[in-house]
Amino acid sequence: MTEEKKEPKKSSSKPAGKTLDRRDFLQGLATAPVLGLFGYALKKEIDYQKAQKAAALGTPAVVPEQAELNVALLGAGAQGEVLLNAMLKIPNIRFRAVCDIWTEYNLKKAVNLLKKYKFEVNGYQDYQEMLAKEQGLDAVIIATPDFWHARHTIDCLKAGVNVYCEKEMSNTLEGARSMVLAARETGKLLQIGHQRRSHPRYKHAYEKIIKEAKMMGRMVTVNGQWNRSAAPDLGYPARYAIPADILKKYGFKSMEQFRNWRWYKGLGGGPIVDLGSHQIDIYNWFLDARPKTVMASGGTDYYDKATHEWYDTVMAIYEYETPDGIARAYYKTQTTNGSQGYFENFMGDQGTMVISESEALYSGLMYHETSAPPWDEWVRLGYVSAPKVIMPGEKPEVVLDVRETVSPDEHKIPVVLNDPYHKPHLENFFNAIRGTEKLNCPPEIGYETAVTVLKVNDAIEARRTLNFDPREFEI
Numbered sequence: 370m371t372e373e374k375k376e377p378k379k380s381s382s383k384p385a386g387k388t389l390d391r392r393d394f395l396q397g398l399a400t401a402p403v404l405g406l407f408g409y410a411l412k413k414e415i416d417y418q419k420a421q422k423a424a425a426l427g428t429p430a431v432v433p434e435q436a437e438l439n440v441a442l443l444g445a446g447a448q449g450e451v452l453l454n455a456m457l458k459i460p461n462i463r464f465r466a467v468c469d470i471w472t473e474y475n476l477k478k479a480v481n482l483l484k485k486y487k488f489e490v491n492g493y494q495d496y497q498e499m500l501a502k503e504q505g506l507d508a509v510i511i512a513t514p515d516f517w518h519a520r521h522t523i524d525c526l527k528a529g530v531n532v533y534c535e536k537e538m539s540n541t542l543e544g545a546r547s548m549v550l551a552a553r554e555t556g557k558l559l560q561i562g563h564q565r566r567s568h569p570r571y572k573h574a575y576e577k578i579i580k581e582a583k584m585m586g587r588m589v590t591v592n593g594q595w596n597r598s599a600a601p602d603l604g605y606p607a608r609y610a611i612p613a614d615i616l617k618k619y620g621f622k623s624m625e626q627f628r629n630w631r632w633y634k635g636l637g638g639g640p641i642v643d644l645g646s647h648q649i650d651i652y653n654w655f656l657d658a659r660p661k662t663v664m665a666s667g668g669t670d671y672y673d674k675a676t677h678e679w680y681d682t683v684m685a686i687y688e689y690e691t692p693d694g695i696a697r698a699y700y701k702t703q704t705t706n707g708s709q710g711y712f713e714n715f716m717g718d719q720g721t722m723v724i725s726e727s728e729a730l731y732s733g734l735m736y737h738e739t740s741a742p743p744w745d746e747w748v749r750l751g752y753v754s755a756p757k758v759i760m761p762g763e764k765p766e767v768v769l770d771v772r773e774t775v776s777p778d779e780h781k782i783p784v785v786l787n788d789p790y791h792k793p794h795l796e797n798f799f800n801a802i803r804g805t806e807k808l809n810c811p812p813e814i815g816y817e818t819a820v821t822v823l824k825v826n827d828a829i830e831a832r833r834t835l836n837f838d839p840r841e842f843e844i
């Protein structure tokens with residue numbers, strides 16, 4: 370990367386926890402469109418009064434509950450678009466800017482989409498120019514390739530802006546560590562995009578089924594997977610190719626590499642990081658532990674090694690020391706067969722939980738061990754559905770090996786998300802800026818997950834079991 374580093378201008382945003390004054394609320398009026406100016410000013414004034422009321426009650430109002438937040442998107446590719454569409458369903462968000470180096474394609478697409486929704490947004494190629502010109506931003510949503518996350522996040526935080534940064538937090542632990550430190554130093558909020566942390570089904574599973582009801586008893590093993598069908602590399606319309614000097618400036622050797630960055634060492638982490646980090650994050654969360662060891666096997670077995678430096682097939686086994694004892698956790702990602710998609714399967718001595726972010730596949734199922742105390746109370750409380758009776762000869766809904774060896778007593782986890790998958794996590798971030806919620810995935814959690822996941826690639830290279838020192842997870 371040869372991009373020059375300029376010191377971004379300081380934004381006028383206040384540090385978290387500081388009560389805002391009237392001028393703070395009225396800032397941004399200068400950038401309000403002429404039409405609707407009165408309504409905007411009135412709303413800001415009402416917001417201000419609410420904040421004053423909250424302050425009088427001793428509530429540390431950062432930004433009042435329903436205050437409109439000024440937001441920019443940095444990285445408008447596939448995931449940037451997903452996040453944008455989720456945010457468009459969240460009230461009180463005012464989009465101000467989009468930044469993307471693919472100006473003729475992704476940048477234009479995102480700006481045009483926002484203009485369709487009547488937002489007056491500016492488009493930028495360079496994020497430092499955006500930070501310098503867009504004063505009064507409350508948040509930047511970062512969805513650039515992993516190797517850019519640390520620089521983008523740190524510079525935004527230092528410019529006084531709260532950040533939602535996509536996973537993987539960084540492709541290096543040094544990068545991830547510096548992001549945690551920058552969040553602490555600046556006092557700004559940093560949410561890492563492990564969106565299952567805000568998913569109502571996962572929260573219900575952890576808070577009600579695991580912690581409160583302890584329905585699975587002692588969790589002993591875990592397995593999970595993300596399988597994808599074989600697919601060609603990502604292409605691009607030739608007429609929209611980015612000039613070589615611009616690509617080079619932003620760290621890419623070619624358009625082919627720019628489009629398929631996740632397969633390259635130094636840019637991404639391959640499928641185990643791209644896909645696995647979502648689910649291995651859940652292993653740590655639900656087991657209430659960090660792993661002690663990891664062993665792994667993997668390789669580029671199917672695709673061209675020259676363009677797929679990271680492994681297309683990975684199998685990893687972790688050993689955890691949980692508060693209840695040892696648990697072993699297996700994870701597989703395969704990019705040559707999409708069978709059974711993605712899910713996580715937690716097995717305890719009293720029950721089994723199969724859970725997925727996907728509403729289409731397994732979503733959430735529980736299996737009761739015949740020897741375990743009955744779950745009637747949890748059914749009565751609505752934590753799980755009544756058991757589904759499977760008649761002889763009837764096909765179960767989901768065919769898993771587990772069904773052969775345990776009771777066929779199947780319950781559903783009755784929580785469905787009808788919104789886009791990322792919306793609850795973005796809402797949690799915006800509400801944390803407003804001071805009404807705590808972040809569900811602060812940088813310390815993102816860091817723990819990065820430590821857990823990045824070591825799989827090390828273990829494959831080392832061809833042996835690697836230990837985790839508990840201090841590795843601390844900053």
Ligand SMILES: NC(=O)c1ccc[n+]([C@@H]2O[C@H](COP(=O)([O-])OP(=O)(O)OC[C@H]3O[C@@H](n4cnc5c(N)ncnc54)[C@H](O)[C@@H]3O)[C@@H](O)[C@H]2O)c1
Binds near residue numbers: 468494514627
């Ligand atoms: N949470 C999830 O479920 C999920 C899903 C997919 C991707 N992601 C994450 O989102 C991020 C983006 O992934 P993607 O699939 O959208 O990739 P992508 O290649 O489709 O998009 C990346 C975008 O960033 C732009 N970009 C690259 N370098 C830039 C720079 N220096 N400044 C400004 N713009 C730059 C590119 O032009 C492109 O538009 C990754 O970190 C990925 O891991 C998360």
